[in-house]
Structure formats: structure tokens, C-alpha cells
Amino acid sequence: MTSIDARDVPADETSQERLAGRGLDYRAVAADGDDFLPFYRAVSRGFLDGEPNEEREGSAPRSYAERAARMIGVYERDAAPGAWPVGTVTSWVSRLTLPGPAGAEAPLPDIDMWAISGVTVAATHRRRGIARAMLEGELRSAAAAGLAVAGLTVTESTIYGRYGFGMAVPVERLRVETKRAGWIGPDADVRLEFVERARLAETIGELHERVRRHRAGNVSGFSLRWARIAGTDPGNDAGTRTRGVIARDAAGAVRGALAFTISDGDDHTKHSLAIHHLVAETPEVRAALWRFALEYDLVGTVTADLQPVDDPLPWLVADPRAVARTVFDHGWLRILDVARVLTARGYAADADVVVRVRDDLGIADGAWRLGIAGGVAEVTPASGEAGIELGVSELSSVIVGGVPLRALAAAGRVTGEANAIAALDVALRADRAPHLSLWY
Numbered sequence: 001m002t003s004i005d006a007r008d009v010p011a012d013e014t015s016q017e018r019l020a021g022r023g024l025d026y027r028a029v030a031a032d033g034d035d036f037l038p039f040y041r042a043v044s045r046g047f048l049d050g051e052p053n054e055e056r057e058g059s060a061p062r063s064y065a066e067r068a069a070r071m072i073g074v075y076e077r078d079a080a081p082g083a084w085p086v087g088t089v090t091s092w093v094s095r096l097t098l099p100g101p102a103g104a105e106a107p108l109p110d111i112d113m114w115a116i117s118g119v120t121v122a123a124t125h126r127r128r129g130i131a132r133a134m135l136e137g138e139l140r141s142a143a144a145a146g147l148a149v150a151g152l153t154v155t156e157s158t159i160y161g162r163y164g165f166g167m168a169v170p171v172e173r174l175r176v177e178t179k180r181a182g183w184i185g186p187d188a189d190v191r192l193e194f195v196e197r198a199r200l201a202e203t204i205g206e207l208h209e210r211v212r213r214h215r216a217g218n219v220s221g222f223s224l225r226w227a228r229i230a231g232t233d234p235g236n237d238a239g240t241r242t243r244g245v246i247a248r249d250a251a252g253a254v255r256g257a258l259a260f261t262i263s264d265g266d267d268h269t270k271h272s273l274a275i276h277h278l279v280a281e282t283p284e285v286r287a288a289l290w291r292f293a294l295e296y297d298l299v300g301t302v303t304a305d306l307q308p309v310d311d312p313l314p315w316l317v318a319d320p321r322a323v324a325r326t327v328f329d330h331g332w333l334r335i336l337d338v339a340r341v342l343t344a345r346g347y348a349a350d351a352d353v354v355v356r357v358r359d360d361l362g363i364a365d366g367a368w369r370l371g372i373a374g375g376v377a378e379v380t381p382a383s384g385e386a387g388i389e390l391g392v393s394e395l396s397s398v399i400v401g402g403v404p405l406r407a408l409a410a411a412g413r414v415t416g417e418a419n420a421i422a423a424l425d426v427a428l429r430a431d432r433a434p435h436l437s438l439w440y
């Protein structure tokens with residue numbers, strides 16, 4: 001559990017001064033204050049959504065409070081009371097799972113992470129440096145509060161590299177032609193049952209907390225996320241279309257859940273089943289949930305987002321080409337304290353290397369010697385020649401083992417001695433493909 005409440009972390013003075021010089025106020029917004037609703041409406045507009053309805057607005061403060069989320073708004077200095085902010089950002093302290101030593105059983109180690117969300121700038125104020133001031137402010141605040149890493153999920157992959165974030169956890173989007181796939185997987189002793197949506201949300205939340213320490217890259221969840229997945233979030237009129245099943249193992253214990261919607265096409269035998277969330281504690285349960293979706297009567301296509309890149313589905317069907325797979329960047333990380341993060345994770349092999357890290361913001365700049373033995377790293381400040389040189393964005397990309405160091409070296413984004421890069425590449429690998437199963 002985390003001991004830091006993001007709401008106690010003050011707004012960054014450097015960003016405050018920079019924006020003040022442009023006639024803008026940069027300040028905290030309280031979930032129970034008058035500024036909250038304008039802030040919430042501005043976030044909705046920023047993400048191109050409609051105006052939130054009353055029910056949604058009424059329940060929103062609870063969700064921010066549950067996460068102990070800090071909200072920062074940027075306002076025109078001369079704006080009337082109650083004016084909407086022209087910039088918004090939200091952050092809270094979550095937990096990020098890290099790789100363990102080779103062969104380690106779950107639970108894997110985890111670490112506090114500054115989760116950043118709700119980054120919007122009004123279309124009337126775009127490209128004037130407001131987002132830059134907000135993002136840099138988040139990173140300086142988080143580092144000052146003692147966080148070693150920040151993370152986010154993104155609308156566009158072009159935005160955050162400049163602040164030192166690196167794409168770290170790729171995921172797959174799957175699209176299955178069910179009539180062509182043909183199930184050849186196991187006929188597992190797993191019992192499925194439909195459940196009410198409220199129970200679905202609760203079960204997914206509980207299962208997530210149990211599975212998130214099994215793979216590096218995942219983070220702790222929150223009630224609103226599970227409610228949105230199950231269609232029970234207040235004010236969601238389309239939520240009634242969501243269906244859910246839970247999966248029990250042979251002993252009757254709940255070990256998995258699936259949330260989905262089905263939509264009609266012109267041909268009633270070719271409906272589309274969209275998986276909102278699939279969580280399973282065992283391979284047998286995962287297979288049973290896939291089978292349930294693929295064999296659903298009147299369904300011709302199954303889609304699922306945010307699946308792990310090593311998902312077994314192509315090996316569970318007779319025609320693997322019935323499963324179209326698209327890999328994309330999902331989890332972005334930003335190291336703030338190099339030594340702490342490198343010490344907190346486990347390693348797959350021994351290595352002894354000196355790494356020099358460049359950080360334009362100066363937060364993670366420096367050189368460290370990594371002495372890795374028996375899956376554990378001793379990390380000490382170093383001087384002199386470095387075997388490996390890279391930016392903080394590149395180090396953040398490889399830190400949970402979801403991106404190979406050698407791929408970045410091949411792209412010219414990591415430089416140094418080939419032997420040192422090869423040794424660290426192997427040491428950084430994660431036992432299983434890292435996975436981030438939610439948006440935040």
C-alpha cells in the first residue's frame with residue numbers, strides 16, 4: 001500500500017511562476033469545492049466527450065476522492081468565478097508491478113507510481129506551452145514527494161516522449177473471425193455463470209487485485225474503472241448493454257470474469273462481441289472464457305483490446321489467421337529516481353555495467369554502476385566512462401522488461417559497448433510479457 005496522499009503534494013512553484021508570467025493561474029482544485037464541476041466539465045470537453053449528465057457529475061467527486069487524486073487547473077487570471085479551467089491534469093499514487101528475479105513466483109515486487117491522467121488543454125489555448133508546464137509540474141511534484149516513477153496511458157503516442165516518458169508496456173488488440181477460428185483448445189473443468197453488472201464490476205476489481213502482481217507493468221485499479229467496464233458507472237445510459245460472466249474452477253472458487261457487449265449487424269448470424277475486460281487467474285480459466293466468447297451463437301466477430309502480447313489465443317484455435325493481432329503502445333513510464341527503480345526490480349541474469357542517463361529536466365540525470373548478481377542489483381553512483389548511454393525515456397521503456405534494450409540500441413536510441421548492452425538486455429528481461437490491463 002502507498003503512504004503518500006497526492007492531495008498533500010503542493011502545486012509546483014516553477015510551473016506556477018512560468019504560467020503566471022503568461023497571465024494564467026496554476027492551482028489545485030478540491031473535489032468538494034466550487035471549482036470541481038467546472039474542472040470536471042473541462043476534462044470531459046478536453047477528451048471530446050459531451051457534457052456529463054447530472055448523475056455522472058454527482059458521483060464524480062467520490063471517484064477522485066477514492067483515488068486520493070490531486071487535481072490541478074490552469075485558469076485565465078481575469079476569469080470570472082466559476083469559469084472553466086483552460087488546462088487540467090489529475091494525479092494519484094498507484095502501485096506498479098516490477099519484474100522479479102528469474103523464475104520468481106508471484107507476487108512480484110511493486111512500487112509506488114505517480115499516475116497521471118486527465119491531461120487536457122482547451123482548444124482555444126492549445127500550443128502555448130500549457131501542457132508542457134503541467135507535465136513538468138507533475139514530474140517535479142512527484143519527484144519532490146519521493147516518488148521514483150510516474151506513469152500514464154495515452155491518447156496519442158507523440159505527446160509524452162519529450163518529457164522523458166517511454167512506451168514500456170505494449171499490448172495487443174485482437175479481432176477474431178469466430179466461424180473460421182475453430183476451437184482446438186482444452187475442454188477445461190471450468191463453470192461459467194452470468195452475473196448482474198454490479199457483481200461483475202466488484203468481481204473484476206477483486207480479481208484484478210489478485211492478478212496484477214503476476215505480471216510486470218500492471219497497476220492497481222479503482223472502482224470507476226471497473227464500473228465503466230461493467231456498465232454500472234452512474235449516468236451511463238448505454239451500460240445496460242453490458243453482459244458479464246464469472247468463471248469458477250473445479251472447487252467452485254471464482255477465478256475469472258468477462259465483461260462484454262454484443263452489437264447487431266445486417267446479418268443476424270454475424271453479431272460482434274466486444275470484450276471490455278477479460279481477467280483470469282489460471283490458463284484453464286482464460287481458455288474457457290475465450291471459448292465462451294468464440295462459440296457464442298449468432299456472433300461472427302470477437303474483439304478484445306489490451307490483451308497481453310503473449311496471449312495463448314492463436315494456439316487455442318485451428319486457424320491462427322482467424323486471429324488478427326495489432327500491437328500498440330499502452331503503458332508509458334517515466335523514471336524519476338534511477339537508483340530506486342533499478343534496485344526495486346529483479347533481474348534475469350548477472351551483469352556489471354555503468355549506465356549514463358540523460359534527462360533534459362535534470363530529475364534523473366547521472367551515471368550509475370549496476371552490479372547484478374543472483375537476480376538483485378546493487379546500484380551505486382558512478383563516474384568516468386559509461387558502458388551504456390541512453391535517455392531517461394529509453395531507460396523508462398526497458399524498465400519493466402516489455403521492450404528489449406537491444407531493439408533501442410538497433411534504433412540508435414541507446415549507445416555504448418555491444419557487450420554491455422547485450423548483458424543488460426538479457427538481465428532486464430521479464431519472466432512473462434509485461435501487461436497493463438486497464439486505462440487510467
Ligand SMILES: CC(C)(COP(=O)(O)OP(=O)(O)OC[C@H]1O[C@@H](n2cnc3c(N)ncnc32)[C@H](O)[C@@H]1OP(=O)(O)O)[C@@H](O)C(=O)NCCC(=O)NCCS
Pocket residue numbers: 046047118119120121122125126127128129130131132133153154155156158159162
Ligand atoms: C495534447 C494536449 C494536452 C497538448 O496541449 P498543449 O497545451 O497544446 O501543448 P503544449 O503547447 O504545452 O505543447 C508542448 C509540446 O508538445 C507538443 N505537442 C502538443 N500536442 C501534441 C500532439 N498532440 N502531438 C505531438 N506533439 C504535441 C508541442 O508541439 C510542444 O512541443 P515542444 O515544446 O517540444 O516544442 C492538447 O492538445 C489536448 O488537450 N488534446 C486533447 C486531449 C488529449 O489527447 N490529452 C492527452 C491525454 S493522454
